[in-house]
Every structure is written in structure tokens, then in C-alpha cells.
Amino acid sequence: MKRLLALSCALFAFSAATLNVTPLAHAAEAAVEPFPVEYWAVRDQISNVSISPDGKKLAFMKIASRAGNPVIEIRDVSNLAGDPYTVGGKNMEITSFSWVSANDMIVEFRDQVSNKIDGFNQGAYKGKVAHFDVRTKKFTDYSVESRRKVRFVEFINALPDEPDHILVRIYEYARDSKNSGLESDYHKLNMRNQKKSLVLSGETEYENIRFDKDGNPRFAVQSVGNDWVYYHRDPAATEWKEYYRLPQSSFEEFTYGGVVDGDPDRIYVIANNGHDRAGLWKFNVRTKAFEDLVYRDDKVDVWGTVRHSNTWGKPGLVTGVSTFKDKFHYKMFDPAEEAILNRFKSSIANAGLVRITSRSKDGQVMIVSNISDRDPGTFYLYDAGSSKFMKIGSTNGLLKAEGLSEVRYITYPARDGKTIPGFLTVPNGDGPHPLVVMPHGGPFVREVVLFDDWAQMLANNGYMVLQPQYRGSQGYGIDFYTTAFMEGGEGGYKMQDDKDDGVKYLISQGQVDKDKVAFFGWSYGGYAALIAAARQPNLYNCAIAGAAVADNFQQINYYRSFLDKESAQGLEQLNFWTDSVNPIDEVENVNIPLLVIHGTIDQRVPVKHAKKYVDKLKSKKIPHKYIKLKDADHFSNTLFYDHKMEFYPAMLDFLKNDCGM
Numbered sequence: 001m002k003r004l005l006a007l008s009c010a011l012f013a014f015s016a017a018t019l020n021v022t023p024l025a026h027a028a029e030a031a032v033e034p035f036p037v038e039y040w041a042v043r044d045q046i047s048n049v050s051i052s053p054d055g056k057k058l059a060f061m062k063i064a065s066r067a068g069n070p071v072i073e074i075r076d077v078s079n080l081a082g083d084p085y086t087v088g089g090k091n092m093e094i095t096s097f098s099w100v101s102a103n104d105m106i107v108e109f110r111d112q113v114s115n116k117i118d119g120f121n122q123g124a125y126k127g128k129v130a131h132f133d134v135r136t137k138k139f140t141d142y143s144v145e146s147r148r149k150v151r152f153v154e155f156i157n158a159l160p161d162e163p164d165h166i167l168v169r170i171y172e173y174a175r176d177s178k179n180s181g182l183e184s185d186y187h188k189l190n191m192r193n194q195k196k197s198l199v200l201s202g203e204t205e206y207e208n209i210r211f212d213k214d215g216n217p218r219f220a221v222q223s224v225g226n227d228w229v230y231y232h233r234d235p236a237a238t239e240w241k242e243y244y245r246l247p248q249s250s251f252e253e254f255t256y257g258g259v260v261d262g263d264p265d266r267i268y269v270i271a272n273n274g275h276d277r278a279g280l281w282k283f284n285v286r287t288k289a290f291e292d293l294v295y296r297d298d299k300v301d302v303w304g305t306v307r308h309s310n311t312w313g314k315p316g317l318v319t320g321v322s323t324f325k326d327k328f329h330y331k332m333f334d335p336a337e338e339a340i341l342n343r344f345k346s347s348i349a350n351a352g353l354v355r356i357t358s359r360s361k362d363g364q365v366m367i368v369s370n371i372s373d374r375d376p377g378t379f380y381l382y383d384a385g386s387s388k389f390m391k392i393g394s395t396n397g398l399l400k401a402e403g404l405s406e407v408r409y410i411t412y413p414a415r416d417g418k419t420i421p422g423f424l425t426v427p428n429g430d431g432p433h434p435l436v437v438m439p440h441g442g443p444f445v446r447e448v449v450l451f452d453d454w455a456q457m458l459a460n461n462g463y464m465v466l467q468p469q470y471r472g473s474q475g476y477g478i479d480f481y482t483t484a485f486m487e488g489g490e491g492g493y494k495m496q497d498d499k500d501d502g503v504k505y506l507i508s509q510g511q512v513d514k515d516k517v518a519f520f521g522w523s524y525g526g527y528a529a530l531i532a533a534a535r536q537p538n539l540y541n542c543a544i545a546g547a548a549v550a551d552n553f554q555q556i557n558y559y560r561s562f563l564d565k566e567s568a569q570g571l572e573q574l575n576f577w578t579d580s581v582n583p584i585d586e587v588e589n590v591n592i593p594l595l596v597i598h599g600t601i602d603q604r605v606p607v608k609h610a611k612k613y614v615d616k617l618k619s620k621k622i623p624h625k626y627i628k629l630k631d632a633d634h635f636s637n638t639l640f641y642d643h644k645m646e647f648y649p650a651m652l653d654f655l656k657n658d659c660g661m
Helices: 037-041 335-345 453-460 478-482 494-508 524-535 552-557 568-579 583-589 608-619 641-658
Strands: 005-009 046-051 057-062 071-076 085-089 093-101 104-112 125-133 138-141 149-158 165-174 183-190 196-201 206-211 217-224 227-232 241-247 254-259 266-271 279-284 289-295 302-307 318-324 328-332 353-359 365-372 375-383 388-394 406-413 419-426 433-437 464-468 512-522 542-546 594-599 625-629
Touching: 037 453, 037 641, 046 093, 046 353, 046 365, 046 375, 046 388, 057 093, 057 388, 071 093, 085 093, 093 149, 104 149, 125 149, 165 196, 227 254, 254 302, 254 318, 266 289, 266 302, 279 302, 302 328, 318 335, 328 335, 335 353, 406 494, 419 453, 419 494, 433 494, 453 464, 464 494, 494 512, 494 524, 512 524, 524 542, 524 583, 524 594, 542 641, 552 568, 552 608, 583 608, 594 608, 594 641, 608 625, 625 641
Parallel strands: 433 464, 433 512, 512 542, 542 594, 594 625
Antiparallel strands: 005 085, 046 057, 057 071, 071 085, 093 104, 104 125, 125 138, 149 165, 165 183, 183 196, 206 217, 217 227, 227 241, 254 266, 266 279, 279 289, 302 318, 318 328, 353 365, 365 375, 375 388, 406 419, 419 464
């Protein structure tokens, strides 16, 4: 076995207090002492909590120290207070694991292999997949890398009725081959003897391939000419059959949502079908036609379908549909699933998004999770046999509910009459409050605000936080999304107005101190912060730009050659970045305090953006502060404790002392 992995046994005491079924009332709206900044900097203390298919073993990822990496703890459900097995990566960091049988796990790892990036979207990390046998306590590394050959494995899913096998995609190439193109095939892999059987060969031109519980390929998408073509095939068949075609120039959605139970001809799809907002439809793959509209909301797009909580006993069964507006809303098709979720909601303090995230095959043992504005994430074990409902632990037990803040959903008018949704994190105590505007990145994404570490940290320190869902945000229909770029890029124009108008609305409502307003964003949000610093100095005291796109043309040139200007994606990206306000051209207009933050191995917005922008600030003799986060990528899962302890105190100090807030 390679030196990749190590196994150890630890003697950690298990705390599993019986849940108090009386929900906690919201804390009184009174000022409280802010949590130490270290509390916000720690990584998730536990995560990935799950039950083995036979319901006998509980496992979760745990980080036991501030600078530590995750380990996997495996416990006996019948003796939770007993000593666990602790599984840790010796040379690589565990990123996730999945039960694939009663005694087998697939564990995924990553390792930082460089202190610089290879290029746009080419990160400094590499990953591995390994099998862990709970009985023998041994790993099998599925990846091979030698002078002559490279093979890496992508885990696709478990096979509930074949506990010795998993479904994988194997990528392989010979280093010395003149034709060293990456080849990939799908296989059933026997975890006992490593023998594999081919399921699907060389289907690299197909995307989003979906398999049934037996490992049969059933649905796929392919780019053909100027269309997206959707295919299906029967379990025993070898040929794909087209069932839908959507022009790549279309902004409509057509997303597979699951098979209609007991009907081989019908599937659920999330689609616009000529409407502004996407709904849930039944679609007949034989007749190639939409049939029933199952559900559509009058304000937002359908988010997705809900699958049965028993993924072992009822894999893939669709039990409902979800939308997200002020919170997640569910229309359930299965009364039993709805009833059990409602029971848990009534028993959990500060209940928000309550889900059954893992369940034994017999349905008797399950993991229940909760996340809300006053709960960063808590996990419970429910055993139907004993009727026990027990708290396992929290992602961050340092953050107590009384120090956390309420999140409110609001809408406000933009200056051109468009209604803008937003989320407001309200600090405890009386207002008017100082305000931090914190738009999401993307910009063309759906934002879910359940528990936001940054918003809650700022609110805990006395700042109200506005997260505006500016035009261009997805989830609110095609028109709301496309008006950000259809007639030219609105970055720095109407998209920026949507954020500024939110500030003015809150000031007019008496909720915000007009002399204490700051702007903070990451990625596109960082771009918007640079625009705010240059174009609205009279509205904002200061700006904090994290991982910001500072030069639109530098950014689009990384991937311009891959874009078809006639496609929806090409129109979105090319129109937006080439027509929007370019921050690098606005540097000389910056006249408020500015803090620039960037990771040194950022693959999505390379650090060249920050260097170029800061060099120009220096050339213009414009005061600023610049923080380089060593070995941090663009994404939050590469911001470790030391990064946050450099970033968070600097941001809070900047807001207080440089911004006068």
C-alpha cells in the first residue's frame, strides 16, 4: 500500500446529549459581545455525517484542532460512547467520503502540488480516490501514476443491489504515446479483486450521463451543431435515442429531474417550455412531448426535485419539488416523507432547512441535519427502533444562537422600476445600523442565504448586511437574468444601480446610518466593490474587493476562444465582460479607502488581476491596502484557518478604523 494513507485509533469521548424537544425561542434583540474572530476562522468541526446502509455504523468527518485536517470517525451505533476508529490522510487531505456498502467506503483526497497555477481553471491541487474496507482497516488506491502510465478514477455512485461493486469512470493515458489524448470509460469495479467490467466505452462526447440503480446508462446530453440534444436508452439497449433538442442560443432551461415512478416512458424535467420561469413538467420520451405541468411558482424558478430520503431502499424516487425565495419551499408528493420531516422540524431548536441526509436501507436509522440563520449546521441521529433522537454535533459549536442574527427576505424598487429581491442580516440591538453591501459572485448564479459565515460575522460585529439579488441573478426567470447583458453588459451600470438603490432604500426606511456604508464582495462581488470605490464615493465610506476581476478583457481573454458568440453562454460572457465598466480604467477615480485581497493560486480570477490593479493604484499614488493570501485559491474550501486569521481581523479593523464604522 502506498504511503498515501494512514490509519489510527483515537480515544475521543463522544457527546450525544438527548435532544431537548422544546425549540429555543429567538434570542432577545439586545447587543451581545462579539465572538472572538477565531470562532469564525475555524473550519467545519464535523461534516459529511452518514449512516452505513445496514444502520450499524455512524461516520463523519471531523477537524479536531484549528490547524488540523479532517479525519473520518467511524462509530458503532449501538455503542456511540465507545472508542471510534479514526481514519486520516497522511500525505493528502480527505475532502469527502461515501458509504458504498455496509463495510466499504470510497474516500476522496486532495493535495496541493504547486504554489502556482498552471493556467486559467488549472488549479494547484490534485485529487485521488481510494477504497477503505472498514473490516480490514485497509485502503486500496485506485489511481496509478508512473513514468509510463497515468490513470485516475472518478467515483460515480454505489450500486445498491451489488454491494461488492461500484460504478466508476476511468481516465487513462500513456505518457510516451504519440496520441496521448485522454481516454475515459465507465466500468463496474469489483472492490474485492479490482476486476472491472465495461459499462460504457469512450463516450466522451456525451455530457451529464445518468445511470440507473443497476449501473445502466439511461440519459445523456450531447452538443450537436448548434443544438443541445437529449438522449435516452433502455437498460438492455446499446443505442441512444433522441428525445429533445434545444438550440444552444436559447436561454431556456431543460434539466432532467428523475424518472416518474413506475412509468418507463415518462420523466420529470425542469423546463421553461416557453415561459419566463422554469417549472416542473412530466415529459414523455417516447412521444418527445411535454405533458403535465406539475408545479410552477409565480415568482421564482423551480430549484430542483426532491428524492426519497432512503437512497438505498428507494434510489432515485422523486418525492417532491423545491423552490427557493425567502427560504426553501417544498411541494411534497409523498405524504409519509412530508410527515416525518415536519416531525423533526417541530423538535429542533432554530429549525430552518431540515433534511434527512442519510438513512439505512431498512429506513429505521437516519441522520437529520438542520441549518438556519441561528444554526450554522447541526446533525442528529434518529433510531426508529428505540425512538431515540440524539444530537451528534455541530459544524461550529462555538457560534451560539444568541450571538447570531436574523436573516430577512426583502424586496425594493430599482430606479427603473424593476423589483430587486435581497437578504438582510440584521444585527442584534437597535438601529439605524452601519451597513455592509455584500453581493454574490458569479454574477450569473443562484444565491441561497441560509447561514452565511461572512454575513453573520459582520452582523455579530454590529453591521447590517445586504445581499442584493441584482439583475443577472439566476432563479428569478429568464428576463431578470438576461437583462444584465442582452443589450450590452450592465456591470457598473444597471447591475450596480440595483445595489446602490438597495442602500438608498434601507436609508429611507430608517434602518441604516447614511454616513456608515461599506461595500464588500468576492469574485464578481469584488469587481462590483472596485466599481463602487470609483463611481459612488459619496455613497460608500470604503470598499473591500476580494478576488476581484480588475480587468474585464484580461478575464474574458482566458476563455474567449472557447466561446461560440451565437450561443447563450457566448452572448452572456462576451456581452457582459466587453461592454461593462472596466475597473482598471477607473482607478484614478478611487478616492475612498480601499482594501484589496487576493489568493496567490487563484485559478478562476488569477492574481495577475490584483497585481495589475495595485500597481496602477501605486502609480497614481492612491492610498490602499493589499493582502495576499498565500496558497489560497478562488474558492472558500481553500481558505484555511491561517488565511482567515489574516483576512478577517484585517477586514474588521479596516471597517472600524479606515472606514470610520
